[in-house]
Amino acid sequence: MPQSVKVALLGCGTVGSEVVRLLHEQEHDLTARIGAPLELVGVAVRRLGRARELPIDPGLFTTDALGLVARDDVDIVVEVVGGIEPARTWLLEALHAGKSVVTANKALLGEDGATLHKAAADCGADLYYEASVAGAIPLLRPLRESLHGDRITRVTGIVNGTTNFILSSMDETGAGYAEALEEATALGYAEADPTADVEGFDAAAKAAILASMAFHSRVTSADVYREGITEVTAADVASAKAMGSTIKLLCIASKANGAVSVRVHPAMIPRTHPLAGVSDAFNAVFVEAEAAGQLMFYGRGAGGAPTASAVLGDVVAVARNRLAGVRSASESAYADLPVSPIGDVLTRYHISLDVSDKAGVLAAVAGVFAKHGVSIATVNQSGRGNQAVLVIVTHAAPDRALAATVAELRALDIVRAVASVLRVEGE
Amino acid sequence: MPQSVKVALLGCGTVGSEVVRLLHEQEHDLTARIGAPLELVGVAVRRLGRARELPIDPGLFTTDALGLVARDDVDIVVEVVGGIEPARTWLLEALHAGKSVVTANKALLGEDGATLHKAAADCGADLYYEASVAGAIPLLRPLRESLHGDRITRVTGIVNGTTNFILSSMDETGAGYAEALEEATALGYAEADPTADVEGFDAAAKAAILASMAFHSRVTSADVYREGITEVTAADVASAKAMGSTIKLLCIASKANGAVSVRVHPAMIPRTHPLAGVSDAFNAVFVEAEAAGQLMFYGRGAGGAPTASAVLGDVVAVARNRLAGVRSASESAYADLPVSPIGDVLTRYHISLDVSDKAGVLAAVAGVFAKHGVSIATVNQSGRGNQAVLVIVTHAAPDRALAATVAELRALDIVRAVASVLRVEGE
Numbered sequence: 072m073p074q075s076v077k078v079a080l081l082g083c084g085t086v087g088s089e090v091v092r093l094l095h096e097q098e099h100d101l102t103a104r105i106g107a108p109l110e111l112v113g114v115a116v117r118r119l120g121r122a123r124e125l126p127i128d129p130g131l132f133t134t135d136a137l138g139l140v141a142r143d144d145v146d147i148v149v150e151v152v153g154g155i156e157p158a159r160t161w162l163l164e165a166l167h168a169g170k171s172v173v174t175a176n177k178a179l180l181g182e183d184g185a186t187l188h189k190a191a192a193d194c195g196a197d198l199y200y201e202a203s204v205a206g207a208i209p210l211l212r213p214l215r216e217s218l219h220g221d222r223i224t225r226v227t228g229i230v231n232g233t234t235n236f237i238l239s240s241m242d243e244t245g246a247g248y249a250e251a252l253e254e255a256t257a258l259g260y261a262e263a264d265p266t267a268d269v270e271g272f273d274a275a276a277k278a279a280i281l282a283s284m285a286f287h288s289r290v291t292s293a294d295v296y297r298e299g300i301t302e303v304t305a306a307d308v309a310s311a312k313a314m315g316s317t318i319k320l321l322c323i324a325s326k327a328n329g330a331v332s333v334r335v336h337p338a339m340i341p342r343t344h345p346l347a348g349v350s351d352a353f354n355a356v357f358v359e360a361e362a363a364g365q366l367m368f369y370g371r372g373a374g375g376a377p378t379a380s381a382v383l384g385d386v387v388a389v390a391r392n393r394l395a396g397v398r399s400a401s402e403s404a405y406a407d408l409p410v411s412p413i414g415d416v417l418t419r420y421h422i423s424l425d426v427s428d429k430a431g432v433l434a435a436v437a438g439v440f441a442k443h444g445v446s447i448a449t450v451n452q453s454g455r456g457n458q459a460v461l462v463i464v465t466h467a468a469p470d471r472a473l474a475a476t477v478a479e480l481r482a483l484d485i486v487r488a489v490a491s492v493l494r495v496e497g498e
Numbered sequence: 499m500p501q502s503v504k505v506a507l508l509g510c511g512t513v514g515s516e517v518v519r520l521l522h523e524q525e526h527d528l529t530a531r532i533g534a535p536l537e538l539v540g541v542a543v544r545r546l547g548r549a550r551e552l553p554i555d556p557g558l559f560t561t562d563a564l565g566l567v568a569r570d571d572v573d574i575v576v577e578v579v580g581g582i583e584p585a586r587t588w589l590l591e592a593l594h595a596g597k598s599v600v601t602a603n604k605a606l607l608g609e610d611g612a613t614l615h616k617a618a619a620d621c622g623a624d625l626y627y628e629a630s631v632a633g634a635i636p637l638l639r640p641l642r643e644s645l646h647g648d649r650i651t652r653v654t655g656i657v658n659g660t661t662n663f664i665l666s667s668m669d670e671t672g673a674g675y676a677e678a679l680e681e682a683t684a685l686g687y688a689e690a691d692p693t694a695d696v697e698g699f700d701a702a703a704k705a706a707i708l709a710s711m712a713f714h715s716r717v718t719s720a721d722v723y724r725e726g727i728t729e730v731t732a733a734d735v736a737s738a739k740a741m742g743s744t745i746k747l748l749c750i751a752s753k754a755n756g757a758v759s760v761r762v763h764p765a766m767i768p769r770t771h772p773l774a775g776v777s778d779a780f781n782a783v784f785v786e787a788e789a790a791g792q793l794m795f796y797g798r799g800a801g802g803a804p805t806a807s808a809v810l811g812d813v814v815a816v817a818r819n820r821l822a823g824v825r826s827a828s829e830s831a832y833a834d835l836p837v838s839p840i841g842d843v844l845t846r847y848h849i850s851l852d853v854s855d856k857a858g859v860l861a862a863v864a865g866v867f868a869k870h871g872v873s874i875a876t877v878n879q880s881g882r883g884n885q886a887v888l889v890i891v892t893h894a895a896p897d898r899a900l901a902a903t904v905a906e907l908r909a910l911d912i913v914r915a916v917a918s919v920l921r922v923e924g925e
Contacts, residue, residue: 089789093647093648093789097647097648097649100649101646101647104646104714201644207787207789207790207791207793208793209636209640209643209644209645209793212639212640212643212644213636213639213640216636216639216811216814216815217628217636217639217808217811218636218807218811219528219531219810219811219814219815220520220524220528220806220807220809220810220811220812220813220814221520221524221807221810221811222524222527287531345775345796348772348775355794360634360807361803362516362520362634362803362804362806362807362810363634363635363797363798363803363804363807363808364634364797364798364801364803364804365780365796365797365798366634366635366636366795366796366797366798367782367794367795367796367797368793368794368795368796369772369792369793369794369795369796370790370791370792370793370794371790371791371792371793374791376788376789376790376791377789377790377791379647379789380645380647380648380787380789380790381644381790382647383646383647383648383789384643384644384645384646384647384648385647386647387643387646387647388643388646395824397822397824
């Protein structure tokens with residue numbers, strides 16, 4: 072049997088501890104699958120001396136991550152610290168030293184994946200990051216490898232467990248956003264500062280990674296149009312229900328006419344859509360490809376054990392590559408496709424208006440849509456005394472035209488309030 | 499750029515034609531992803547001279563498949579003919595000659611995968627068969643590779659589109675089996691002789707492949723306990739509905755206490771289960787792993803283009819391996835775990851009895867369950883004149899004990915009929 076493949080671990084929190092545990096518990100299976108044992112040779116942590124009930128020699132802990140990744144006896148660097156710096160510096164150092172890298176760092180990959188990919192290619196090292204999107208769900212490898220003979224046209228994902236928990240809870244109980252957030256926080260699904268989740272930053276980084284992978288192009292988090300869920304109201308959720316739909320925070324990446332569009336925003340989807348049944352903190356990614364048709368990948372998006380499972384799958388792959396003396400050759404054919412601004416993206420709106428109930432209102436409202444070239448799919452009017460509620464669902468139109476339509480509706484005298492505006496997807 | 503990678507195609511029906519079309523249409527992308535062009539050097543067909551509107555030189559067609567696979571200039575053999583022979587002979591010949599093999603042949607893999615795997619290992623050749631289970635869904639590669647650092651405990655799949663179409667239609671319309679089969683045949687979802695689908699043979703072959711992959715053990719179609727859907731009645735479907743469940747033909751592979759159990763049969767699953775929403779001819783496979791938790795893979799299980807997409811994904815992988823001078827090293831660590839007989843498998847039954855409505859009936863029925871050590875979870879009795887319907891759902895018990903219970907119930911005087919017996923899964 073060949074000598075061991077040596078692993079350095081950066082970070083030993085929730086995910087890192089699970090990686091250590093799995094390496095230990097599954098030692099026998101891992102050795103059989105790789106053809107050589109994996110050996111943990113160092114664990115970089117912020118502070119030594121914290122109580123860690125882990126089945127490893129305490130002498131493996133170090134606070135010198137940079138020194139660890141450059142050690143001659145390290146073959147694979149596993150990073151589960153997160154954040155842009157110092158993780159980027161460490162991983163670039165590792166790649167430049169010819170180490171293979173496995174990381175769960177969505178923020179770094181989303182912001183600056185290109186630099187890491189270039190370093191990996193220049194140095195003949197592997198860079199794997201299955202755990203960075205949708206936790207345990209094997210997703211990036213199928214996108215990168217299994218669908219290589221096909222053309223992906225669109226990826227629609229629920230990739231943030233916190234917001235999906237909140238929206239599922241609003242849908243089930245009729246609660247408002249604040250109340251549902253409070254519940255999510257109490258149950259540990261939302262962090263004390265939930266901004267990264269509820270404002271869609273986390274989903275946007277994952278959307279950038281997914282789009283890059285699906286379309287073989289470079290997309291960064293900054294390219295992603297982003298709206299969070301903080302404005303979603305109980306009335307919006309009720310409105311969706313009345314239409315046989317539910318509201319999800321979606322990340323959508325699509326490719327048309329040689330350009331890519333990538334966006335994260337809440338949207339109504341019909342309850343018959345496979346993504347509608349994805350509840351609680353689960354994640355799922357719906358993929359449309361020219362030949363394969365519709366595919367969906369579903370599972371846990373976060374948590375120590377699920378994320379560690381994805382990390383270990385990558386570790387096995389890169390360990391095998393090292394033993395075979397090869398690297399995964401997938402990054403050679405990247406294009407730099409233009410990214411369409413949100414205004415150009417074709418989408419549909421669901422608009423709910425409080426209007427005065429008098430003659431000519433519908434004609435005036437319809438006139439605004441017509442002026443902006445937006446075609447109306449359905450109208451539903453219900454009266455309440457001298458007021459009425461108009462619910463309008465449009466056909467697909469450029470987002471710019473839809474936004475302009477809403478702005479003009481807001482300014483109409485007969486429109487007392489634009490009660491809700493939501494995009495409609497998945498039909 | 500390296501010289502081309504040469505492909506021989508065996509079979510040019512629905513799937514084969516799509517493979518040819520994709521090779522042609524995506525020539526540029528495939529070359530970029532592989533690092534060398536793919537070149538189709540021969541297509542073996544049963545009869546020359548059939549009109550084929552394909553973008554290739556008619557001179558490539560041959561009826562001599564065995565001669566084609568042994569040609570010195572062939573690197574990869576793609577087989578989309580199906581059936582045990584002559585496909586096995588051709589593929590063994592190809593592997594012995596050092597060619598890599600990509601096949602969609604579930605029957606052959608299910609019956610005799612071990613022989614093919616051994617030939618591939620002995621000759622240092624690749625054997626890929628993503629398209630053999632669940633068509634376009636990238637499934638085998640994630641099981642084989644992404645979850646390598648984890649332990650799969652159970653795989654539950656809807657892997658036959660024909661039967662899922664029939665059961666979905668019975669669920670939606672209340673139709674009986676015969677009527678739904680007729681519809682499926684008219685729409686092209688069922689073949690003129692539907693035996694392989696409706697009796698579960700097709701699903702059993704796929705179950706064997708899935709179990710082998712998930713548990714790194716050798717399981718053949720003959721090891722799979724099999725019941726088809728021909729006995730499922732409109733009353734069963736209505737009964738499931740009343741319980742908030744639906745009936746699906748499931749393939750279930752699980753591992754416990756060092757043994758594997760693999761079975762295909764109709765079962766009730768709750769409508770809240772992710773598999774319950776898989777309708778029409780779609781397929782899905784639900785995977786439970788120790789660390790990853792619950793995962794599901796969903797997509798089209800059949801059809802020319804979806805299957806060809808999976809074939810092409812494999813072709814890209816093996817073409818890259820050939821250029822890198824390596825083979826996928828995943829088959830070295832196979833165990834030969836024992837396969838549990840169905841009688842040992844723990845499952846739950848839903849039993850519907852027509853009984854006389856008189857004193858002592860429930861006590862007598864309950865006594866039969868108790869005698870066989872089967873614990874009752876719920877009982878529901880509804881009267882109809884001097885008759886009553888008893889619906890009993892059990893807790894998990896060995897299938898043998900449940901079967902013996904049902905046999906004894908049938909023999910009771912007070913039981914007029916055992917109206918339906920269905921297994922219950924997914925709770």
